[in-house]
Amino acid sequence: MASDVLQNYIDGAFVDSTATDTLDLINPVDETVVGRAPISNQDDVNAAVAAAESAFESWGKTTPSVRQTALLKLADAIEAHSDELVEAQCRNTGQPKAVIAAEEIAVSADQVRFFAGAARMLEGKSAGEYMDGFTSYVRREPIGVVGQVTPWNYPFMMAIWKIGPALAAGNTIVLKPSDTTPESTLVLAKITKDILPDGVFNVVLGNGGTGAALVGHPALGLVSITGSVRAGIAVAASAAQQLKRAHLELGGKAPAVVFADADIEKTASGIAEAAFFNGGQDCTAATRVVVHESIHDALVDALVAKAKTLKVGLPDDPDTFYGPLNNINHFTEVTKKVGAIPAHATIVTGGKRLGDRGFFFEPTIITGVEQHDPIVQEEIFGPVLTVQSFTDESEAIDYANDVRFGLASSVWTKDHGTVERLTRALDFGAVWVNCHIPLVAEMPHGGFKYSGYGKDLSAYGVEDYTRIKHVMSSHD
Template identity: 60%
Template sequence: MRKIKHFINGAFCEGSGSETFELVSPVSGEVYALSPLANEDDVNAAYTAAKSAFQIWKKSTPGERQRALLHLADAVEQNCERIVDIQSEETGQLKHFIRQEEIAGSCDAIRFFAGAARCQEGKASGEYMAGFNSTIRREPLGIVGQVTPWNYPFMMAVWKIAPALATGNTVVLKPSDTTPLSTLLLAELAAPFFPPGAINVVLGKAASGSLVVSHTDASLVSITGSVRAGLQVAASAAANLTKAHLELGGKAPVIVFGDADVDKTVKTICAAGFFNAGQDCTAATRILVEEAIYPHFLDKLVSEARSLRFGQPDDTDAFYGALNSQNQLEQVKGFIARLPAHARVETGGKAGNGPGFYFEPTIISGLQQKDEAIQHEVFGPVMTIQSFASESEALSMANDVEYGLAASVWTRDHRRAQLFSRELDFGTVWINNHIPLCAEMPHGGFKKSGYGKDLSAYSLEEYTRIKHVMSDLS
């Protein structure tokens, strides 16, 4: 049985503890590797390495940071198939999906932040008070403690490390306990281009992550994960007055009016809802349809869902792969088992036959606004559908959840689209589409979906501090 290692100070290392846990294939359900559990000594070693690297990296020029990140993007492209094979083993995702979505998107994000490293903004130097000159310095924070999720493990690690490194910080990162392999490969690929200790990856479960985010040397802690995990990180950061960046769950409403292009809307919504087996915080999960077209729309939606199927990593005809783990499969099954009597499973609702953690594309109708499956994130290939009678009712239903990450509105009415883009309480609002993201635009939510932004120049605000330098000219 192979045993994986931490990546600290530019090299793989065993760590100081002897405890390990099993990594289980989502495709077969069998154990394929053993992972160490980082203890306090391991996390301290990672922070010590990051602190040493910071003394070097913080003095690098924006051009030097850009060059290093561009080299990393090239290395990711050159090792695409290696990354695809490793990540499909740990996630059960389709290989063509990883190749097209995650690797291409990751390279684009790295290259965006390479350019952004040289384009940071601040107030112009000048005499804002007579006899004094004021200058703004934008500086790196220091060491960033980061925790990444299992749904897009490679790309989420890129979203964390790229802006941190672009702004001169160093990183201690703990990937999800179920998907460490692709993040370790990212650190290995980056090592030749950054000082030893600039990127450290410690492995383990929740307790190891708690050590990372509660460490007194962290200047910022950043997590992409569940609301529960985000609340724990926020509380831990508050104890040290550490800055926190939280990208948490979602329950995206999809509001469809009678004037929408039904065929396009159905096809796009199914793609956005079942994409990556629904394991996406921005997935199209709550479909709200105007009463006049509801029966027709439901028929079309069910038909489209039935045309999609799951498959194993090499299946190029499948639409999505496995759920992450037995625990995640049980969570999805639990939502179905707890459905109230007034709910109706229009299609799907069952786990796949045979080995692995698979679940059918599922659509549920008949639910009421306060039902669990409307209010809480399933994080699986499950969509709900409800009807509404008016714009005000649609808006009320859409906003009536604790999440605020993403939403979409489907209409040909420009006035209505602008109204809903203003009134929807979500960090991203798509009009006549759902789920596209680009590196130039921010990603982050409101309410219990957290605070702070990934991607875009806005995310650089998370990873920098502002210093005012005033000179007496007399």
């Protein structure tokens, strides 16, 4: 294969794919080709899984302190290689460099340190006699080789969310990054070379077919994906054929429920930033404002004013709030969905492409929508925010919950009783109160319904990468 094609990382070394097919990597800022990646095949996947199987024989038996030490070294190395990681990711995503550095690289290092601590905090039932003459206890063990598929919206951080808990629990890994954003993951692989034993972490590049080959490999004990609902369903169906575990973090359609007593300016600022951060390419992004009718117009005006202050621009500009959408197919889909809004809806700001080169899209706010509208029901995954009004609390809850997704939500009010009722009633894996989108390593991230199952981050995330064994010993 040509020397300018990116390589897979298998068994502690960068190696050429055995496949001859490649795909171009396109910089979404200017649509130039910045590299080529292999479309790895089953032979490549088999080699990576075999390396992970071999490495598990020793890595799976390491003590938590050994895994903690490795993860702490990895966190330090991530910080030391921040500039290289930022440049690699920016070529593939066009994200503002300052945002990548602060919101992905620095945050990811902190998350790795959390997982290092979590490696030594796994718990189970205490030993005890539950039947006369016998003592029982629980062993929590690593699963084995896990296959992981990461998305293009936060390529580096999503890789950390996958490998952090898997390594902490003692598993070995084969990871396939998104076909459009592999480069920061390869830098991560290089960083791990002198920290993790060969074969513990492997990276195979490719497209959906490569991912299917990985997910379908019979040696995997668990498959994990962060991606679309369509991709998640395919992974779950494949895993079911071999009764593997599946860990799915899928789409979202997060409501921000705003009551009449909310601080309008503060609420508008928080929602707009949560809606348009990373160009709305975030499964937890605020996408639907459900606001009391008495403050609908005032909140819309404030949202529009805030949106106009958020700069869409180039990666090197420190004032850029978000950059382009990731790829031409996604850009085309967002444009199509916004252009297909019904006649009763109104685009009050945005709604179109910015410039004539690159995949830049304006911050867009749409009012007059109805609950059944596709723009309300479907994940857009772009800088698009809809606004609809409610008359009472019951209607607000109905509107918020009446989508197939259940990942994230927020409620905006000064009333404690409203908060308590809404946090219980909202059918989402996360409910923020008077804020939307902050995440911490100590708390679980994951949703309900079509948003998938399994948890990222937190001790719950580490537990998902373990299996439970009951040991019962006779006293005789």
